[in-house]
Amino acid sequence: ETGVTQSPTHLIKTRGQQVTLRCSSQSGHNTVSWYQQALGQGPQFIFQYYREEENGRGNFPPRFSGLQFPNYSSELNVNALELDDSALYLCASSWGTRDNEQFFGPGTRLTVL
Amino acid sequence: GESVGLHLPTLSVQEGDNSIINCAYSNSASDYFIWYKQESGKGPQFIIDIRSNMDKRQGQRVTVLLNKTVKHLSLQIAATQPGDSAVYFCAEINYGGSQGNLIFGKGTKLSVKP
Numbered sequence: 001e002t003g004v005t006q007s008p009t010h011l012i013k014t015r016g017q018q019v020t021l022r023c024s025s026q027s028g029h030n031t032v033s034w035y036q037q038a039l040g041q042g043p044q045f046i047f048q049y050y051r052e053e054e055n056g057r058g059n060f061p062p063r064f065s066g067l068q069f070p071n072y073s074s075e076l077n078v079n080a081l082e083l084d085d086s087a088l089y090l091c092a093s094s095w096g097t098r099d100n101e102q103f104f105g106p107g108t109r110l111t112v113l
Numbered sequence: 114g115e116s117v118g119l120h121l122p123t124l125s126v127q128e129g130d131n132s133i134i135n136c137a138y139s140n141s142a143s144d145y146f147i148w149y150k151q152e153s154g155k156g157p158q159f160i161i162d163i164r165s166n167m168d169k170r171q172g173q174r175v176t177v178l179l180n181k182t183v184k185h186l187s188l189q190i191a192a193t194q195p196g197d198s199a200v201y202f203c204a205e206i207n208y209g210g211s212q213g214n215l216i217f218g219k220g221t222k223l224s225v226k227p
Contacts, residue, residue: 002156033214042202042217043157056214090156092215098208100145102215104156 002026004093004105012111013081021076021108025093031055032074033102034066037088049074050097078110086112125224132190134221136203139184143205146179147215148188152199157217160188160201190223198225 003026013019025032031050035043045058049068063079072093078085088109092102126132138146144165149157163170163177163186170177176189186203200222204215 002158004156035215035217040219042204042219043215045214045216048214058214092156100147100162100206101159104158106154106156 002103002105004091004103006089006091006105006108008108009106010109010111012113014113015081015083017081017112018077018079019081019110021078021089021091021110022073023075023091023093023105024073025091026103029093029095029103030072031094031097031099032068032072033092033094034074034076035090035092036060037090037107039087043090046076048097055097081112083112086110122219123222123224125226126193128193128195128225128227130193132188132193132197132223132225134188134190134201134203134223136186136188136218137184138186138203138205138218140205140207140216141181141184142207143216144208145206146177146186147204147206148175148177149202149204149215149217150197150199151202151220157202193223193225195225195227198223 005024033048034046037043047057048055052068065077068074088107090107092104094102147162148160151157161172174191178187200220202220204217
C-alpha cells in the first residue's frame with residue numbers, strides 16, 4: 001500500500017449535483033495531483049496542488065476545482081455533474097512537483113446517473 | 114497533440130516466460146518515461162522510469178528500453194509470474210512547465226497463464 005487514502009470509495013450522484021472527493025497524501029509529501037480515469041482508459045491529469053496552491057491544470061472545465069490544506073491533504077470538487085463525469089478519480093502524492101514516482105491512492109469511483 | 118499510446122491492448126503469456134509490453138509516444142520533448150502497473154481495484158503503482166537521455170534501464174526483473182529514433186518504449190518482464198497480471202501503462206512527463214503531470218497511454222492488459 002502507498003499510504004495515500006481516498007474517500008469515499010464509491011459514490012453515486014445525479015446530473016447537476018455537486019460532489020467533493022478527499023485525498024490524504026503520503027506522510028512527507030507536499031504535492032497532490034488529481035487524475036480522472038474513464039473505464040478502459042489511462043488516467044487523465046486534472047490538476048496539481050503544491051503547498052496549497054494550484055500548480056498546473058489539465059484540459060478540464062472550471063467546474064472542476066480543488067483545494068489543498070496545510071497538512072497537504074486535498075479535495076476535488078466537481079459542480080454541475082454530467083454523465084461523462086462518471087469515472088475513477090485518483091489522487092497521487094509526491095515530494096515536490098518534479099518527482100516521477102507519484103504514489104496513487106485506490107481512487108473514488110463516481111457514478112453519475 | 115501530445116499522446117502516449119500502446120501497440121497491443123492485451124497480452125497473454127505463460128508463467129515463467131518473458132513479457133514485452135510496447136508503447137509509442139509522440140512528444141519528443143518529454144523528460145522522463147515511466148511504467149505504471151494497475152491491479153484491479155487499485156491505483157497505478159510506479160514500476161520503473163527512464164530519463165530521455167538514456168536508452169536502457171534495469172530494475173528487479175524489469176527492463177525498460179527507450180528508442181528515441183522511432184519514439185518507442187518497451188517494458189520487459191523476466192520470468193513472468195501470476196502476480197504480474199495487471200494493466201500496464203506507459204506515461205511521460207515533460208518538465209518544461211512548472212508541474213510534473215503524467216500523461217498516460219491507454220494501457221495493456223497482461224494475463225499470466227499458470
